[in-house]
Amino acid sequence: MFLGGWSSNNKYSFLGGLRSAAQMLSYEVPMALSILSIVLLSGTLRLEEIVNQQISGYWNILTQPFVFIIFLFCIFAETKRLPFDLAECEQEIVGGYHTEYSSMKFGLYFLGEYAHMIVACSVAIVLFFGGWHLPFITSDASTLGAALIRVGVFIVKLWVFIAFYMWVRWTLPRFRFDQIMSLAWRAGVPLGLALLLLNSIVVYFYPAGSAAALWWQLVANIGVLLAVLIILGISKPKLARENIPIVMDAE
Numbered sequence: 001m002f003l004g005g006w007s008s009n010n011k012y013s014f015l016g017g018l019r020s021a022a023q024m025l026s027y028e029v030p031m032a033l034s035i036l037s038i039v040l041l042s043g044t045l046r047l048e049e050i051v052n053q054q055i056s057g058y059w060n061i062l063t064q065p066f067v068f069i070i071f072l073f074c075i076f077a078e079t080k081r082l083p084f085d086l087a088e089c090e091q092e093i094v095g096g097y098h099t100e101y102s103s104m105k106f107g108l109y110f111l112g113e114y115a116h117m118i119v120a121c122s123v124a125i126v127l128f129f130g131g132w133h134l135p136f137i138t139s140d141a142s143t144l145g146a147a148l149i150r151v152g153v154f155i156v157k158l159w160v161f162i163a164f165y166m167w168v169r170w171t172l173p174r175f176r177f178d179q180i181m182s183l184a185w186r187a188g189v190p191l192g193l194a195l196l197l198l199n200s201i202v203v204y205f206y207p208a209g210s211a212a213a214l215w216w217q218l219v220a221n222i223g224v225l226l227a228v229l230i231i232l233g234i235s236k237p238k239l240a241r242e243n244i245p246i247v248m249d250a251e
Helices: 003-005 009-040 047-056 065-079 102-128 144-171 178-207 211-235
Strands: none
Touching: 003 009, 009 065, 009 102, 009 178, 047 065, 047 102, 047 211, 065 102, 065 178, 065 211, 102 144
């Protein structure tokens, strides 16, 4: 995207490419921290094993809700969907990095964007929503029918996630670019580190998958969320507004 905006020889496109690069690099850090929390608790990088552990216990969304919130913000920013679509903000930079592109090149940009969105939703489903699992339903994957049911369950979950993407796009307004960067570095990174530290302590003292470990994971998430709400309530952040005087012509 950065190279596409630069090579089109348009200042608005170049600005959109710069925004895209800065946004993606910034939000990869808290996204990696949120994924590391799940990997730490699962003890494996294999997605199939992560799903199997959720099938034998609880979905990670139930024990790691705040980690999921951080991951959700990050995938919205990584895929540049509203309210994080500053790379192609029509009101500011015409159309962003793809302003000068049309036909097949423009189609490839859109294909890459929607493929990115589908992959991000699929990873979220695997990490937090049990992948192809439905509660109270067990099936032997060795049969063709069971395999088709699992594929169907995963596709339905994917459709629900894409519908949520669209709902957010039609509902929330766009952030300013400085707000997006501040959310990544001043909120996402510290909170991701705090949750990773607390989950590390839980893993150190309690065996993975035990009832005590699941309980303390939930307590850690709720504790961090309450701490954030208390700090926000005490600090009362100032609105970044400037009073610009209106100078009237003498005429």
